[in-house]
Amino acid sequence: MKDRENEGTLPGPAVFTAPHSRRLFLKGMGLAAGATAILPTVAVGQNADAETEEIPGLKILGRGEQKVTLKVNGASRTVAIEPRETLLNVLRTKLGLTGSKEVCDRGTCGCCTVLLDGASIVSCLMLAIDAVGHEVTTIEGVADDPKNAALIDAFCEHDAAQCGYCIPGIVVRSSALLDENPAPTAEEIRQGLSGNICRCGTYTKIFDAVGSVSKGGRT
Amino acid sequence: MKAFDYAIASNESGALAALERGYRPKASGIDLLDLLKERTAAPDSLVSIADIATLKGIREEDGGIAIGALATLEETGAHAGIRKHFHALAEAAAEAATPQIRARATVGGNICQRPRCWYFRSADFNCLKKGGPTCYAVEGENSFHAVFGNGPCHITHPSNIAPALVAFGAEIVTVAPEDGGRTIRAADFFMLPEDGGIMKENVLKKDELVTEIRLPAAVAGQKSGYVELREKQSFDWPLVSCVAAFNGTKWTIVLGHVAPTPWRAKGSESLLGKAAAITPEIAEKAAAASDRGAKPMSQNAWRLKLVRAAVRRALLLADGKEID
Numbered sequence: 001m002k003d004r005e006n007e008g009t010l011p012g013p014a015v016f017t018a019p020h021s022r023r024l025f026l027k028g029m030g031l032a033a034g035a036t037a038i039l040p041t042v043a044v045g046q047n048a049d050a051e052t053e054e055i056p057g058l059k060i061l062g063r064g065e066q067k068v069t070l071k072v073n074g075a076s077r078t079v080a081i082e083p084r085e086t087l088l089n090v091l092r093t094k095l096g097l098t099g100s101k102e103v104c105d106r107g108t109c110g111c112c113t114v115l116l117d118g119a120s121i122v123s124c125l126m127l128a129i130d131a132v133g134h135e136v137t138t139i140e141g142v143a144d145d146p147k148n149a150a151l152i153d154a155f156c157e158h159d160a161a162q163c164g165y166c167i168p169g170i171v172v173r174s175s176a177l178l179d180e181n182p183a184p185t186a187e188e189i190r191q192g193l194s195g196n197i198c199r200c201g202t203y204t205k206i207f208d209a210v211g212s213v214s215k216g217g218r219t
Numbered sequence: 220m221k222a223f224d225y226a227i228a229s230n231e232s233g234a235l236a237a238l239e240r241g242y243r244p245k246a247s248g249i250d251l252l253d254l255l256k257e258r259t260a261a262p263d264s265l266v267s268i269a270d271i272a273t274l275k276g277i278r279e280e281d282g283g284i285a286i287g288a289l290a291t292l293e294e295t296g297a298h299a300g301i302r303k304h305f306h307a308l309a310e311a312a313a314e315a316a317t318p319q320i321r322a323r324a325t326v327g328g329n330i331c332q333r334p335r336c337w338y339f340r341s342a343d344f345n346c347l348k349k350g351g352p353t354c355y356a357v358e359g360e361n362s363f364h365a366v367f368g369n370g371p372c373h374i375t376h377p378s379n380i381a382p383a384l385v386a387f388g389a390e391i392v393t394v395a396p397e398d399g400g401r402t403i404r405a406a407d408f409f410m411l412p413e414d415g416g417i418m419k420e421n422v423l424k425k426d427e428l429v430t431e432i433r434l435p436a437a438v439a440g441q442k443s444g445y446v447e448l449r450e451k452q453s454f455d456w457p458l459v460s461c462v463a464a465f466n467g468t469k470w471t472i473v474l475g476h477v478a479p480t481p482w483r484a485k486g487s488e489s490l491l492g493k494a495a496a497i498t499p500e501i502a503e504k505a506a507a508a509s510d511r512g513a514k515p516m517s518q519n520a521w522r523l524k525l526v527r528a529a530v531r532r533a534l535l536l537a538d539g540k541e542i543d
Contacts, residue, residue, distance in 0.1 A: 058234070061226060063222045063225065108454070127248060
């Protein structure tokens with residue numbers, strides 16, 4: 001997904017023309033802080049027990065960074081992660097997929113909703129390392145899927161977004177809801193979206209948007 | 220969160236080997252990640268049990284139903300046999316949390332999750348449950364704490380499905396390295412603070428793993444109702460829940476979210492006797508007796524009104540009657 005903050009070049013003095021943004025600045029800060037934080041943990045992860053002990057039925061990974069391959073939006077992505085990193089964190093900061101939003105980071109708001117093997121889940125309450133071997137689809141992948149075109153158009157036509165920060169998670173969840181139940185009733189839509197919070201409160205328009213593509217209206 | 224060593228078990232013996240080495244078990248990690256982020260828990264090592272095939276799925280066998288520890292709340296709530304014979308359990312599973320959480324949260328994790336007490340969950344309070352000197356709820360904000368039980372820790376048990384498991388006489392099956400494991404009645408699985416359940420909420424040992432939950436064979440005339448009262452009807456933690464289950468001869472009434480364990484409303488049970496049919500009058504009388512033995516704290520007596528409403532409605536629903 002294109003990083004909107006980096007589109008175009010700012011006019012003015014040369015000093016401002018370098019591609020910089022709040023996001024890149026924060027990323028840089030994160031890398032600088034991360035580099036010092038990771039070194040000791042790698043050493044701990046490669047402890048003697050982890051390297052030598054063979055226990056049937058148990059794969060010991062340690063705690064350091066390790067290269068894993070995640071299948072995201074149909075592509076295999078190899079990335080170095082620590083076991084403690086959440087899927088949301090890896091998607092956003094290591095794979096550049098910033099459509100999934102971190103809001104509550106406790107599984108309450110639904111803004112980080114992604115599909116795991118087609119089922120909608122909250123990526124903030126899943127370790128990225130647990131996603132190995134599974135298929136992850138983020139809002140970027142959901143948006144590119146032609147079957148969701150009418151759903152996304154409906155969100156625009158119903159003016160369902162105010163600030164819009166919750167909308168990626170709601171679109172992902174709505175897509176899964178329509179997969180589970182192609183013709184949900186108004187009550188089923190409300191219950192189906194009960195794991196997504198919109199603090200602007202545009203719920204009625206969101207429910208109308210999803211309702212307009214139910215009953216087979218989705219392309 | 221603090222870094223931890225990670226291991227992935229592909230079978231039960233691999234998981235037990237890790238537990239013997241001090242690893243803590245993790246299924247989907249829904250509750251655990253919350254605890255790790257808040258630093259309420261900071262284990263040195265975790266073993267994922269999420270890939271162990273023998274812990275997955277729901278099987279109907281010997282007339283009963285065996286729910287694998289890794290079966291999700293979504294699977295449990297949608298299972299035809301559970302919906303038919305153990306309706307209150309299906310409802311409790313289907314109403315827990317959010318669709319996104321029910322898709323991954325497991326029944327094993329649901330019964331083993333830690334309480335939601337805000338003093339326990341906050342790193343700023345070294346409460347009894349964390350080995351500290353006092354229960355801060357006693358002198359503090361206790362609107363949502365226990366209205367039954369003797370303390371000294373006043374949590375309410377957070378599991379949505381636990382009251383139904385107690386009401387239906389379910390058994391919890393475990394494996395352990397030393398004695399091979401055991402079968403524990405759900406009623407004996409959850410532990411009151413006064414019985415040693417301060418630092419933990421159940422009888423599991425450190426190296427013991429829940430493998431499945433067994434529901435007994437359904438009997439003729441079995442029926443049940445489930446009511447959950449919350450501040451808002453979409454995603455929220457229940458203020459009070461109630462399972463009313465009739466097993467053909469007698470009623471069992473179990474309350475949730477009001478005590479450190481699922482809580483039998485024995486006053487209601489003895490009043491109901493062997494009456495199979497529930498009239499609004501019987502439901503009202505049983506509800507009035509539901510708060511026998513209650514010990515509300517300074518701010519939470521209001522929840523006893525909800526207890527009475529939940530018992531009345533659960534009984535009427537169990538008998539197929541309309542509720543207001």
